[in-house]
Amino acid sequence: MTLLLGGISAATLLDDTASQWHFAIKAAILIQRWYRCYMARLEMRRQYALSIFQSIEYAEEQAQLQVYFLHCLPPSFLDLISHFLNSPSDFNTAGSDVQLLEYERMIVVPDSYHGPRLSFPLTVADTNSLLHAFKDQQHLHARYVLQLLHETKKVLKQMPNIIHLSTSYSKEITICGKMTYIASPTWLFCFLLQNGLPSEENPYLFNGDFVDRGKNSIEILIILFAFLLVYPNHLHLNRGNHEDHIMNLRYGFTKEVMKKYRSHGKRILNLLQDVYSWLPLATVIDSKVLIVHGGISDTTDLDFLNLFKRNKVRDHASIVVDILWSDPKNQNGCTPNKLRGGGCYFGPDVTARLLKRYNLKMLIRSHECKQEGYEISHDGQVITIFSASNYYEDGSNRGAYLKLNPDLIPHFVQYQVSKCTRKQTLHQRVSVVEWSALKSLREKLYSQRSELIAAFRQYDPNYTGRISATEWASAVESVLHLDLPWRTLRSRLVQLAPDGSVEYLSCFNDLEIEPAIKEVQPALVETLYRYRTDLEIIFNIIDKDHSGLISIEEFRQTWKLFNSHLKIDIDDESIDNLAHSIDFNKDGSIDFNEFLEAFHVVNKFENKAGHCHISNLFDSSFCFFMAWPSGT
Amino acid sequence: GEEEKDGQQEEQLFSIIADIQKKITDAFEVFDHECNKTVDVREIGTIIRSLGCCPSEGDLHDMLAEVEEEEPTGYIRLEKFLPMMTKVLMERRYRPVPEDVLLRAFEVLDANKCGHLTKEELVKYMTEEGEPFTQEEMEEMLSAAVDPETNTVRYRDYITMMVVDES
Numbered sequence: 101m102t103l104l105l106g107g108i109s110a111a112t113l114l115d116d117t118a119s120q121w122h123f124a125i126k127a128a129i130l131i132q133r134w135y136r137c138y139m140a141r142l143e144m145r146r147q148y149a150l151s152i153f154q155s156i157e158y159a160e161e162q163a164q165l166q167v168y169f170l171h172c173l174p175p176s177f178l179d180l181i182s183h184f185l186n187s188p189s190d191f192n193t194a195g196s197d198v199q200l201l202e203y204e205r206m207i208v209v210p211d212s213y214h215g216p217r218l219s220f221p222l223t224v225a226d227t228n229s230l231l232h233a234f235k236d237q238q239h240l241h242a243r244y245v246l247q248l249l250h251e252t253k254k255v256l257k258q259m260p261n262i263i264h265l266s267t268s269y270s271k272e273i274t275i276c277g278k279m280t281y282i283a284s285p286t287w288l289f290c291f292l293l294q295n296g297l298p299s300e301e302n303p304y305l306f307n308g309d310f311v312d313r314g315k316n317s318i319e320i321l322i323i324l325f326a327f328l329l330v331y332p333n334h335l336h337l338n339r340g341n342h343e344d345h346i347m348n349l350r351y352g353f354t355k356e357v358m359k360k361y362r363s364h365g366k367r368i369l370n371l372l373q374d375v376y377s378w379l380p381l382a383t384v385i386d387s388k389v390l391i392v393h394g395g396i397s398d399t400t401d402l403d404f405l406n407l408f409k410r411n412k413v414r415d416h417a418s419i420v421v422d423i424l425w426s427d428p429k430n431q432n433g434c435t436p437n438k439l440r441g442g443g444c445y446f447g448p449d450v451t452a453r454l455l456k457r458y459n460l461k462m463l464i465r466s467h468e469c470k471q472e473g474y475e476i477s478h479d480g481q482v483i484t485i486f487s488a489s490n491y492y493e494d495g496s497n498r499g500a501y502l503k504l505n506p507d508l509i510p511h512f513v514q515y516q517v518s519k520c521t522r523k524q525t526l527h528q529r530v531s532v533v534e535w536s537a538l539k540s541l542r543e544k545l546y547s548q549r550s551e552l553i554a555a556f557r558q559y560d561p562n563y564t565g566r567i568s569a570t571e572w573a574s575a576v577e578s579v580l581h582l583d584l585p586w587r588t589l590r591s592r593l594v595q596l597a598p599d600g601s602v603e604y605l606s607c608f609n610d611l612e613i614e615p616a617i618k619e620v621q622p623a624l625v626e627t628l629y630r631y632r633t634d635l636e637i638i639f640n641i642i643d644k645d646h647s648g649l650i651s652i653e654e655f656r657q658t659w660k661l662f663n664s665h666l667k668i669d670i671d672d673e674s675i676d677n678l679a680h681s682i683d684f685n686k687d688g689s690i691d692f693n694e695f696l697e698a699f700h701v702v703n704k705f706e707n708k709a710g711h712c713h714i715s716n717l718f719d720s721s722f723c724f725f726m727a728w729p730s731g732t
Numbered sequence: 733g734e735e736e737k738d739g740q741q742e743e744q745l746f747s748i749i750a751d752i753q754k755k756i757t758d759a760f761e762v763f764d765h766e767c768n769k770t771v772d773v774r775e776i777g778t779i780i781r782s783l784g785c786c787p788s789e790g791d792l793h794d795m796l797a798e799v800e801e802e803e804p805t806g807y808i809r810l811e812k813f814l815p816m817m818t819k820v821l822m823e824r825r826y827r828p829v830p831e832d833v834l835l836r837a838f839e840v841l842d843a844n845k846c847g848h849l850t851k852e853e854l855v856k857y858m859t860e861e862g863e864p865f866t867q868e869e870m871e872e873m874l875s876a877a878v879d880p881e882t883n884t885v886r887y888r889d890y891i892t893m894m895v896v897d898e899s
Contacts, residue, residue: 127837128862133788134829135865135873138894140781147762147778430766525876527897570754583767587758 139526146530148585149537150471153492155582156540158439203250207243207364218244220251222329224297230326231292234285234319242364245322249371252325255332256378262406263336263383267506270301273385275502277307277393277466277485278340285319295501298327298334305383307466307485308340308393308424312351318360325375339379340393341424341467345369358648377411381423388461388508395426395465395482396451397444398434402458427468428482448478455481461508473500473514489516493536495529538592544580545593546611547630551579556604565603572602649689652680749818756817759783760810769810773800776808780817785826789863795820831895838887848884 209217215238216229230240240248267273274295279288296302310324311317327335341347348354348369357372358365382405383391390402400422408419425443429435432447451463464483468475469491475484489499500514545552555575559567567575572594573586590596595606628635639650639658650658659675759779763771771779776799777792787795799812820826829837841857842849851874858865858873865873877890 123840124857125861127840128857129788130829130837131834131841132858132863132865133786134834135869136777136789137781137786137828139869139872140778143778144759144762144782151762431768526872527876585758585762587754588762 149534152537272503276487278309298331303334311353343376397422473498566601770807786828787826
């Protein structure tokens with residue numbers, strides 16, 4: 101009681117009630133003080149978990165953009181890519197009804213197919229049957245997908261680059277940003293149920309990024325396009341940076357389509373590429389609100405944006421990249437977006453100038469994950485709306501959508517999809533996110549192990565195994581190029597000696613890469629692991645008929661290209677040996693998906709349900725402590 | 733001899749200060765979203781607390797006054813924050829609340845000495861007295877503190893759990 105009693109005189113002690121009350125207040129303040137400190141430390145952990153996820157995501161996207169800009173690839177590789185990109189379409193561009201019928205003729209839908217059967221022009225009955233079918237995990241048959249895409253392209257072609265909408269007849273317009281990784285078609289179903297189907301009074305705008313990263317991207321896309329066909333005046337779409345075939349190759353959508361549609365997959369993807377190029381780039385509401393997926397730059401010219409042929413431009417002309425990739429920043433100016441590798445950071449002055457020039461009131465965009473699902477910046481002139489809750493991990497962030505009324509005042513609706521029925525404490529939620537972020541980061545460290553060890557050794561010529569915290573942080577930053585608070589993270593990533601120095605080899609202790617083939621040298625294993633995503637993209641390009649198999653010769657070719665592109669030093673003989681050992685049935689072809697999936701990092705001590713294990717741990721410990729009898 | 737010792741101590745002191753400053757800068761940078769050595773003033777409390785300090789809201793207010801610009805901009809610059817925070821950490825101000833003191837505080841509120849508080853009692857104290865909680869803060873505390881079986885706050889168990897969580 102000493103601390104609480106300090107400074108109270110004997111006279112005050114006589115007045116029992118007063119002093120009791122006094123102590124109570126002091127006690128309350130103490131508890132509040134303690135609690136706020138605890139919460140702040142949790143908040144800090146959540147913040148850096150998010151910055152880990154974000155850094156890794158943007159670094160990967162940046163690598164992606166670089167491949168696309170074809171900076172460092174040799175001419176033979178360019179040939180390879182352009183062959184893939186410019187495959188001739190299967191039909192000539194005669195009357196479109198002819199083409200619809202062509203699909204009917206070419207692709208037979210068997211009687212055994214119990215999914216939705218669409219008839220064009222689509223009606224509400226079709227969209228209903230699609231919603232219900234997808235809710236029940238069914239797939240739409242390839243023929244209907246092709247017909248749907250075909251009809252969608254027709255509709256999109258009629259639209260200008262910038263759509264103009266008016267709120268004169270509607271109560272509110274609902275704006276969603278980033279549907280990728282939305283839980284499932286079930287979510288979309290519930291959302292539409294709750295918010296209402298598109299109509300004159302209830303229009304929708306989906307601000308890009310409908311695909312990639314989830315398991316049901318194609319179903320989400322089908323629903324959106326189907327609604328577009330049924331309600332062309334009440335459902336609107338803006339193009340996002342993921343509506344791009346290279347992004348799809350990298351982030352899983354291509355794989356999803358190929359897996360679900362096999363032989364028809366390529367045709368679907370080709371047609372989709374066309375459809376993407378016809379998606380509008382921007383929307384303006386009541387001539388006052390501009391909506392784009394990413395942002396703007398100081399060279400954004402809306403007049404020009406409206407005029408050029410959006411389907412003809414090589415996707416990555418800077419005018420389009422700026423719209424799809426830029427992010428707002430809080431300081432004035434316009435600088436290249438180094439984090440993303442494309443587009444720019446635009447400041448409040450850039451926003452103000454553009455809004456003034458075109459007599460606009462505000463800019464609405466998506467593109468960045470925000471903890472609360474939305475964020476207002478640039479003095480209220482820029483709104484970021486992000487609709488995918490739990491984007492990085494269960495509990496990482498809320499999702500939100502925006503409702504804009506005719507007075508153009510935004511109203512936000514937040515939500516979070518949750519697997520748990522019992523409400524988790526903040527501590528439990530943060531721990532899950534943090535654990536997941538640290539896991540990704542550890543894997544990243546592991547994937548560049550050799551380089552990191554070389555960097556560490558520079559500070560440790562005598563091989564003591566220890567370096568200072570500062571040296572460790574510099575070394576890691578120089579190899580990974582991820583702008584993260586390494587000093588703060590250090591205790592979670594690596595073991596510390598009693599004097600505070602870092603035992604730098606310890607961060608590799610718990611992990612190992614599990615190669616499919618035992619004969620492969622460790623150095624090769626690490627390289628294959630690190631570049632597996634790039635390899636996957638290149639394999640997909642080479643595998644022209646999307647069979648999932650490439651010949652040993654093609655594998656060798658790939659590797660040579662890769663070698664020169666990334667300047668890796670692996671000799672031909674090792675590659676040959678590797679190729680032959682992968683060819684399990686010795687028929688001269690390699691199933692590269694199996695091959696790639698086999699090279700993954702595992703935690704030596706993790707059981708299969710590693711993730712669940714951690715959260716169960718918290719649950720059970722919580723109950724355990726609460727079971728203690730009082731007084732102990 | 734003496735001078736050498738002084739020299740060594742000085743070196744040690746400098747290295748301690750340098751270490752503290754790096755710690756502060758690291759924490760600051762987590763919230764420096766623009767990478768321009770500024771953070772939103774609303775995040776300062778979180779940064780200070782994450783560095784191991786446990787100030788009250790009143791203490792926080794005083795610290796902010798030291799680092800705010802003359803014309804408040806809504807941002808705090810590292811330039812001003814670093815010296816203030818270094819001094820705070822060197823002087824070991826605003827030390828965290830030890831577990832036993834925290835326990836006594838709960839016991840003071842537990843007028844009947846029954847080993848628990850009712851939900852209503854806790855809410856009343858936390859939201860009406862001292863430096864009152866917001867509704868969000870209160871809800872969050874209740875979600876972890878209330879024992880679902882008895883619907884009371886068994887504060888001993890609560891404290892023990894929170895302490896374990898942190899370590």
